Amino acid sequence: MNLFKNIGPGTLVTAAFIGPGTVTVCTLAGVEFGFTLLWAMVLSIIATIVLQEMAARLGLVSGTGLVETVKKEISSPALKYAALLLIFSAIFIGNAAYEAGNISGGVLGLETFVKTTTVDLGSLSVNYLSLVIGVLAFILLYTGSYKLIERSLIGLVLLMSVSFILTAILTQPDLISVVKGLFVPKFPEEGVLTVIGLIGTTVVPYNLFLHASLVKEKWKGVADLKKARTDLYVSIVLGGLVSISVIIAAAAIPKGAISSAADLALSMEPLFGNFAKYFLSAGLFAAGITSAITAPLAAAYVARGCFGWDSNLKSTRFRVAWGAVLLIGIVVSSIGLKPIEIIKFAQIANGILLPVITGFLLWIVNRKALLGNYKNSLLQNVIGSLIFLGTIVLGGRALIKVLEISW
Structure with a gap:
């Protein structure tokens, strides 16, 4: 119980980076390249642990968030406003673009x-499950209770972890091959982009601000720095186990028409049961x-830091x-829109x-x-x-990927 008492912000970071995008990339990595x-x-x-520890240490020691530190430590007005514009564009606009995917x-x-x-509402076909998930997220965020948000997300992360880890266990992977995959790096020529994708969906810019x-x-x-570090190590390692479990589960499926985690779920039924x-x-x-839940929360924290709102x-x-x-x-999720241009802009801003x-x-952490x-x-x-x-x-x-330029 004492361990769970000191678990919190790190779990929210895990909740943020283990999203549908991460699950999909891990699925494709497992299907295409096994372990x-x-x-x-x-x-x-x-x-992720190294960067998030720096962000947490900065927050606890200085008492300010990352955006506030940018405003305080960059003396040049031009550089300061350019940095704030980039941060706001990448995090606020970017998270709005990605929220439909979540x-x-x-x-x-x-x-x-x-x-x-x-x-069906007139000429529109609306997915009501998007509204259900949106309303649940709204209620939780509207309470304004950090403790309630934290506990709810800890519960959901535990559900996610147990679900994916049990799925991986059900596939009965060869443990020796798994260990080799974990500790013996191999670079299949056609797998470079997948490696970049696995790292890019885990090391997430908005998590540093969050x-x-x-x-x-x-x-x-x-x-409380020691407690924050314990929280971070436990939570991020658990998130890593989730991603690894998805790859292991996907490796059990023959290559074929699998392009997402939803396809993987359907493909597993005939092999491993309901x-x-x-x-x-x-x-x-x-x-x-x-x-x-975490994407809007991070965006709000960034907006608060950029505009100097109260805490x-x-x-x-x-x-x-x-x-x-x-x-x-x-709105975008429920009616099935694909705001490609906004997402491209968000990817460019995040890439920078x-x-x-x-x-x-x-x-800043060397000052x-x-x-x-x-x-x-x-x-x-x-x-x-x-x-x-x-x-x-x-x-x-x-x-390069967004601008469709080849290597």
Whole structure:
């Protein structure tokens, strides 16, 4: 019980990065390459832990979020406003664009249990499950209770974890092959983009902003840094196990017409029975709804930092910020729109933001004037620098992909 008492913000970070996009990328990785790319998830989890620890340490020691620190520490007005514009574009507009995908992912999980999901309203065919998920997210966020949001997401993350891990166990994988996949890196020539995708869906820019803000909701300051680290390590490793489990489960399916986790759920039934299908669907639902809650929350925190609002989760402006993101997601998901141009813009902004904010974070956590004895160690800087170089590759590849330029 004492362990769960100190679990919180890290679980919300896990809830954020294990969304439908991550589940789909992991599914495709497992179907196409079996256990070969499991090592990429191990690297992703290490990178996520290192960066999120820096963000959490910054939040607890300095008492400010990442956006507020950007405003405070960048002295040049032109650079400051350019940075804030990039952050707002990537996180607020980006999360609004991706929110429909989060809600739709939850809907795909529910569709295994509910066969009829649409109602006709005039010329429109509306998926009412999108409204159900949207309303659940709205109620939880509207309470303005960090403790309630935290406990609800911990429960959903546990549901997601149990569902995916049990699904992987049901496939009875060869453990020696799994261990080799985890610790012996192999680079299949056609798998480079998949590796980039696995890392890119785990090391998420908006989680750095979310975590730096959330630790201040949960804990009082630097005295609780040890608790924050324990929370982070347990939660992110659990998230890594979820991603690894999806890859393992997908590896049991022969290559074929599988393009998403929903296809995987259907394909598992004839091989491993109803249990596998239902476990996987429950996990997909939990992955969708958790991301549908954390994406608007992160966007609201970023808006609050950019515009200098007060820190009350119940303030009207804070609610309007997350409400706008959630509403866009509900509408787009329920009527089946595909806002391709907005999503492309969001991908470009995120591709630029990831290396920029990683570099800024490395710079800021080395400032003794701000963090004192809690600034980065040499080892943290070495690992952080390697991750920074990796984010440049990730960001560059994302831009190239969006702009449809080949390597």
